[in-house]
Amino acid sequence: MRLRVDMDRCEGHGMCAVLAARVVDLDQWGFPLVPAADLRSSGELAAARRALAACPRRALRIEDLPEGERGGAEPGAAPRRSIR
Amino acid sequence: MTLAVGGRPGAPVGLPAVHVTGDPGAHLLAGPPAPEGAEPLSAHLRRLGALSPSDVSPESVLHAIAESGLQGRGGAGFPVARKMAAAAAALAPVLVVNASESEPASRKDRELLCLRPHLVLDGAALGAAAIGARQVVVQLHRGADLQVRALEGALGERLRARLRDPSFRVALGPHRYVAGESTAVRSFLTGGPAMPGGAARRGRGAAPTMLVQNVETIALIALVARFGPEWLRSLGTPAAPGPSLVTLAGAVRQPGRVVEIGGPEEVGTVLGGWGGVEDPPQALLLGGYAGAWIGGASGWRLELSRDGMGRAEVPFGCGLVGVLPWDACGLKETARLLGYLAAESSGQCGPCAFGLPRLAGQMAQLAAGRAGSRDVAAMARTAADVVGRGACHHPDEAVGLLDRALSVFADDVRRHRRQGPCPRARRAPVFPIPPAPSSEWR
Numbered sequence: 001m002r003l004r005v006d007m008d009r010c011e012g013h014g015m016c017a018v019l020a021a022r023v024v025d026l027d028q029w030g031f032p033l034v035p036a037a038d039l040r041s042s043g044e045l046a047a048a049r050r051a052l053a054a055c056p057r058r059a060l061r062i063e064d065l066p067e068g069e070r071g072g073a074e075p076g077a078a079p080r081r082s083i084r
Numbered sequence: 085m086t087l088a089v090g091g092r093p094g095a096p097v098g099l100p101a102v103h104v105t106g107d108p109g110a111h112l113l114a115g116p117p118a119p120e121g122a123e124p125l126s127a128h129l130r131r132l133g134a135l136s137p138s139d140v141s142p143e144s145v146l147h148a149i150a151e152s153g154l155q156g157r158g159g160a161g162f163p164v165a166r167k168m169a170a171a172a173a174a175l176a177p178v179l180v181v182n183a184s185e186s187e188p189a190s191r192k193d194r195e196l197l198c199l200r201p202h203l204v205l206d207g208a209a210l211g212a213a214a215i216g217a218r219q220v221v222v223q224l225h226r227g228a229d230l231q232v233r234a235l236e237g238a239l240g241e242r243l244r245a246r247l248r249d250p251s252f253r254v255a256l257g258p259h260r261y262v263a264g265e266s267t268a269v270r271s272f273l274t275g276g277p278a279m280p281g282g283a284a285r286r287g288r289g290a291a292p293t294m295l296v297q298n299v300e301t302i303a304l305i306a307l308v309a310r311f312g313p314e315w316l317r318s319l320g321t322p323a324a325p326g327p328s329l330v331t332l333a334g335a336v337r338q339p340g341r342v343v344e345i346g347g348p349e350e351v352g353t354v355l356g357g358w359g360g361v362e363d364p365p366q367a368l369l370l371g372g373y374a375g376a377w378i379g380g381a382s383g384w385r386l387e388l389s390r391d392g393m394g395r396a397e398v399p400f401g402c403g404l405v406g407v408l409p410w411d412a413c414g415l416k417e418t419a420r421l422l423g424y425l426a427a428e429s430s431g432q433c434g435p436c437a438f439g440l441p442r443l444a445g446q447m448a449q450l451a452a453g454r455a456g457s458r459d460v461a462a463m464a465r466t467a468a469d470v471v472g473r474g475a476c477h478h479p480d481e482a483v484g485l486l487d488r489a490l491s492v493f494a495d496d497v498r499r500h501r502r503q504g505p506c507p508r509a510r511r512a513p514v515f516p517i518p519p520a521p522s523s524e525w526r
Binding site for chain 1: 279280281432433434435436438439465466469473474475
């Protein structure tokens with residue numbers, strides 16, 4: 001499971017960095033930096049879910065890409081399974 | 085057939101000469117010489133023979149494209165057959181011929197459409213039939229008067245000749261750099277802003293499936309349908325079959341000249357040898373304004389092909405070959421290009437909207453000799469906060485350009501930090517920057 005940001009939706013409210021501080025960092029302009037790798041524990045997943053639910057722009061997604069399709073998808077292609 | 089026509093009539097036709105390398109037979113720009121302008125339908129049919137979509141089965145066209153290994157010519161190089169197969173499975177797909185050509189110095193899409201409109205329209209008709217599309221949209225930027233006029237003329241000829249064509253429509257979008265990106269085109273054609281990412285990726289329930297292909301790709305479909313997949317594989321390189329169009333820019337004898345490459349050619353050969361440039365190049369700007377720099381000597385011998393450039397880690401992009409002469413400052417040129425790319429951000433994604441102007445400003449400071457090593461480190465931090473974080477590749481490409489500038493012009497970076505701006509910075513700009521964009525996105 002991986003946390004993703006739709007940066008074209010995000011307005012930098014920063015709720016995610018408060019609610020999921022162990023997963024989300026903010027860049028120099030206040031936009032979220034999320035780990036490129038999978039979430040490492042159920043604690044991180046729970047934090048990511050809290051952030052996702054609280055995002056005023058619904059800019060966060062938790063993706064579960066099947067093995068073998070990671071990083072290989074065509075740009076713009078829809079993820080396989082996505083929780084919004 | 086509907087035609088949305090804008091722009092001013094009577095704009096000058098300034099088509100430069102076209103030079104073809106490799107086998108002079110079946111090529112994108114084979115046929116009458118460029119000064120004769122658009123090839124009329126009668127000449128096109130005499131030269132290549134008629135091929136109506138009803139003469140060939142959709143399956144055979146799809147099969148030929150798949151066998152040929154044709155890749156998209158818009159920059160990303162994605163296999164065309166895979167996208168066509170996906171579109172063919174949709175209920176009512178629309179074929180979009182993307183002739184937006186956003187790269188300021190690129191002329192290859194314009195030349196192809198203006199000189200060989202019937203090759204493009206044949207390819208569109210065949211491609212549309214292959215995926216079951218009844219409608220074709222030709223996407224252009226507003227102000228593309230030459231292209232609109234060439235299309236109007238060609239479509240009129242085809243109507244009078246009663247060719248069995250799909251319904252053609254010309255769409256004019258905002259003249260913005262990222263508006264030609266395929267997801268931006270999709271968004272624009274479904275009533276949204278011509279911005280990449282969002283709307284198209286997330287989809288709207290009722291929006292039709294659109295297959296967006298670059299105009300050069302579409303013209304190649306017409307040739308593959310006629311001459312077969314082996315013909316395409318006989319040109320280009322094994323990893324990227326087919327002829328390619330490139331545009332020469334910067335300190336060359338004929339900026340804007342379009343060259344068709346039939347096989348693997350070295351950059352120096354394509355530039356026309358030493359006679360094609362005003363001076364030995366200091367560096368080359370390859371792939372576009374959002375492309376990459378390479379040093380003049382290594383760039384001269386570089387194989388100008390998608391795989392040759394892939395090995396050298398420079399993008400083929402739109403096929404731009406720009407020459408930076410020795411009397412120009414690479415840092416200043418990069419600062420100007422970054423300023424342009426920053427102004428062309430759609431502003432949807434924070435890191436791009438905030439990061440690109442900062443990078444452009446930092447680069448301008450460096451070019452002006454007002455930056456120290458700490459400032460260069462700050463630039464690297466900003467770049468790290470930008471790269472990989474946009475809904476499209478615009479910010480990544482801008483950072484790629486900056487990155488290559490810092491390595492190709494590394495000596496200049498040191499000199500500018502110690503001795504201030506170089507006298508070369510006073511030279512007139514090499515790569516023209518279009519006027520500031522309008523804020524219009526629809």
